[in-house]
Amino acid sequence: MATATYPPAPPYYRLYKDYSENPNSAPEPPPPIEGTYVCFGGNYTTEDVLPSLEEQGVPQLYPKDSNVVDYKKELRSLNRELQLHILELADVLVDRPSQYAKRIGDISSIFKNLHHLLNSLRPHQARATLIHIMELQIQQRKQAVEDIKRRREEAQRLLKDAFVTLDGQ
Secondary structure, three states: OOOOOOOOOOOHEEEEEEEOOOOHHHHOOOOOOOOEEEOOOEEEEEOOOOOOOOOOOOOOOOOOOOOOOOHHHHHHHHHOOOOOOOOHHHHHHHOOOHHHHHHHHHHHHHHHHHHHHHHHHHHHHHHHHHHHHHHHHHHHHHHHHHHHHHHHHHHHHHHHHHHHHHHHH
């Protein structure tokens, strides 16, 4: 019985057989997916929106109005609260091990709030990163222009010296 190492190619390649002679003969790509779709059993959406904690079923531990949130203050507060809950978990595990589940739930809620706050800062981080990259590109281009000017002046000086040498002979 003969077996192939690789499966046969899908029949789509036949759609592109005349592409080298006529690039317009290829079929148009499918339109982009809009809205929600299912991939590997999970529902996803093409909208890039951070779901609220309430939509995820997690209690929000910082002020609800996201326009007035002091991220630094809230992150520090949640961090302190997390440390306190971890110490309480250690005490509970020593004194009353059967009651650890509530503390684990509280710690999970704090972590989800921390992650939500950090994820809400991602657009600002992306914007700052792009600004930094663009500033570096501008700086590199200015350096390239200066290098070209310096080399041009050096070439002009060498040509001038060569003309002086040729005229002197």
